[in-house]
Amino acid sequence: MRQTTPEERIRREEKLMKEGRKKYIGELRKQLAQLSELSVIQEADMNLDIALKLYRLVHTLKGSAPMFGFIRIGAIAEKLVRRWEWAQDLELLVIQDNLIKNEFQTSLAGSTDLMQQLSMEIDIYEQELDLDEQQEQMSKRAPMMALGSRLLVIDDDDVLRSYLVRRFKLEGYGVDEARDVPEAKKLLREFTYDLILLDLMMHPQSGYELFEFVKEDPTLKWISLVVLSGRDHIHDKVRCFYLGADDFITKPFQYEELSARVYSLLKRTKDFEQMAFRDPLTGVYNRRYFDHQVKVELQRIERYPSPMSLVFIDIDRFKSINDTYGHHIGDLVLQGLAHLLQNHLRATDVLARFGGEEFVIIFPGMSGPQTLKVVESILEHARCGPVAQNEGQAFHITFSAGICEWSNGMTVEEWIKNSDDAMYTAKQNGRNGALLYSQGMSAAETTGTVTVKERKKTILIADDDRILRSILVSKLQHLPVSFVEAVDGEEAYLILKSQQVDLCILDGLMPRLDGFEMLERMKEESNKPEEVRILMLSGRSREEDLTRGLQLGVDTYMHKPFSMVELEVKVKQLLELG
Incomplete structure (x- = not known):
């Protein structure tokens, strides 16, 4: 029987953990429903038994959630445990009902925000598990949804801000966060953003303080701005739109709606940018x-x-x-x-x-x-x-x-x-x-002091023999030159016409257009640059080839096989390298 390898064992354990996490999320939903049901109990029904049920539920969450990797849920449950520990301490004592009700109400009031956080965390973990199952699909979808955009979330509500940051990151956005106006200004000076999510009601400075800073700064005024507000006053909406807001969303809101609005704004902005500020041929700015x-x-x-x-x-x-x-x-x-x-x-x-x-x-x-x-x-x-x-x-x-x-x-x-x-x-x-550029340089100058290294001379090696081209580059690369290669005469012809070449090492016989035919075409079109030197290589030693080459502007001729030492000497002479 074949033994299980360590890698297989790790993969199996990961699979079991993944299945366990998915099942446990279902249990968390049930436990959250029980907590919610117990937390809306009437004052007359508040007793030690109910308090103990709440305590045991959150105590179970505290112990089991971290085992499945739900660390944040475990941390919240630990805070809830401390809220309800008194029920465990009083279980064996005879206590007056009034005292129990007072403790119950105090604990319940302190648990409301924690239970809301618990619900948010379960939502996020559930989505993370779904994304893990569809990793390939999401890896294709996220860049499309995010459009390569970077967001800044500004809100003094730590829980909501953290929730929004994590949700947007799951969709592939780059996201930064700020809890107040000064911190937001600092980030806006340091980084570039495509969209700002701004809470209107913050302390000590409200979101209005940021409007002027953003909309009057020419480097920031084009950033899309979405206002989040806990007030549904028409005065706030009208004022924000006049000040330059692109959208206004009232709390509480559904995240899916916010996400769709953000995506729509970013897509429209990028479409406008493409039409107004992009060169249609190259795609770069115009x-x-x-x-x-x-x-x-x-x-x-x-x-x-x-x-x-x-x-x-x-x-x-x-x-x-x-x-x-x-x-x-x-x-x-x-x-x-x-x-x-x-x-x-x-x-x-x-x-x-x-x-x-x-x-x-x-x-x-x-x-x-x-x-x-x-x-x-x-x-x-x-x-x-x-x-x-x-x-x-x-x-x-x-x-x-x-x-x-x-x-x-x-x-x-x-x-x-x-x-x-x-x-x-x-x-x-x-x-x-x-x-x-140096002081005094003008378009009429052809010489002058310039702070640039002397340009390397360029050698074009035009030969259909890949191995020979490689050997030539290897043997000459110690010289202060750069190399361009061509596999046939057509390619060499284009290179000589389109860029500066100081020396062309040219094979006489090549496909599509041989070396002689290429030189003849350039001579007929008067396109051969005067500064280009030609070193012709050929496997034939016919006298008529030598004469033809010299007539076409060949500076020197070498027969294959040739001496690399001799070739280097000729290259140095032709390029005047000393």
Whole structure:
């Protein structure tokens, strides 16, 4: 007979515990019903026997609930036990009925809130068990319901606030909580929220104190605000809506209704944002949103001084992509670059399409040199692989970027212009690079002092032999160069047209378009950049191939198999690496 492994035993115990918890929830419901029934007893019927029944019920809860993992229920039951312990102490004594009734009424008054908490906890535990049973379904549903949103719950009722926080978290929302206005203000300054749930009647400051703070702050005024109130006065409702509330819900309320209202508000807000502030092609923010947000960020650093930088990005040789392959390919490239940028930014960074092939990024809290490092890292990712593919064809790009750090006294127009000027200078310096703006730099300059590392030179290895490409990269990677690879002539042609390449190591024989045919096409279209050096590799040693290659602009020719030492010498000579 096979012995049970420790893992199997643990899984079996977990299954038994899960089944036991589910059954016990049913028992808890029955016990809660009994407690509720006993707690509404008439004063004339209050006696020691009833008190003992209540005591024994809560004592049972105190002992059994934690055994099934219901720790919070056990803690509440322990408080109830202390309320009714007197019944156990007096059981063997002869006590006057008046004394018992007084004790009974006192204990009952102190148990009302605890029994309400008990009911809430059972609700939450029951939902948690249901979610455990449907974990796969909920893992798909929660992100849809939550919409990736973050909520702030502000209420001085600790029990209700804790209940709402846990319920919303179960639905996949990010949730923070505050018990008063000062704590809420602190959180609103530190974090970004999509919706605020605000209790109107709080002490010592009411929820009204927060309206002005939220609705007059340009960084907060667009946050959806739902008011929760224990008063159903029309005056409160009208005042709140005039002050900017998006919804008003009177306590007590059903959680399901509140959840539906919150979801509807968030979805509508995101739909409006998508239409008004998003670029329909790339999905990033548009120029309208950027113009608004740049002012918001500047107002923020006026109150809380910190560095901030702006980046202006322009795709290199984008026009040739549209002219050669059509605007549908250009659109794919724009989408691909937007996706690449978004994947390497923080949640607090603001990326927008400025127009055409231009993008801008606001980097709050980052100096110019820090931002430069981030942009250079993103550019390196762009160099390493295609940003788009269509029908099996890969499309590679690079971009030029200008960075300007905000300084006091600078207007928004000057800030944008300085970033644009630095980008233009990067274009003039050879493209495929990022420059930090320096005083006196202008769009007319092609040289000047720039605080940026010298751009690495780029080698394109165009060969259908994957192993050979890998060997070449391995042998040359110690040089101060970056690599781009192409598996055929078509891909190499596109790369040479769309980004800056300093040296192309080109195989003479490749599928789709061989090395000679690629050079002939570029010569016919006058598209071969003058700065590109060509090192042709070939397995054939015919004289006519050598002559043809030289006529097409090949700088040097090597026959396979070749010496890696000789290849490195030629690469250094062609790139003037010394």
